[in-house]
Amino acid sequence: MDIHAEKLILIEELVKTQDINIIKQIKNLFHKSNDDLAGYDLNGKEITRQQLIEQIENADIRIESGMFITQQEIEKEAEDW
Structure with a gap:
């Protein structure tokens, strides 16, 4: 069609x-405006470019503050399950 x-x-x-x-x-x-659409979250909700930038900036702040878990820490924790 x-x-x-x-x-x-x-x-x-x-x-x-x-x-x-x-x-x-x-x-x-x-x-x-689809130009503002950056993607979707796990629930299918739209994420705008501005929201994505804010999430990245917040992640950078958490990393700089030491508020994160390393891959090795996660693997060790998973072994204890």
């Missing part, structure tokens, strides 16, 4: 729907 046919199907479905939430979700999709 080509893009023109897909658009027509989408238009037909949009005209038929009475669910305002669906309309709002579609509207948000059109207005949302």
Whole structure:
């Protein structure tokens, strides 16, 4: 199916729907900037570039403060399970 046919199907479905939430979700999709999307977390929630930068900066702070566990420490802990 080509893009023109897909658009027509989408238009037909949009005209038929009475669910305002669906309309709002579609509207948000059109207005949302995908340039800001960096990825998704483990739960499927979107992560923006700014959120990713903040997570990295927080990780750097924890590392500089010595608040981390080394690979060897994790392996040793796993042996005790």
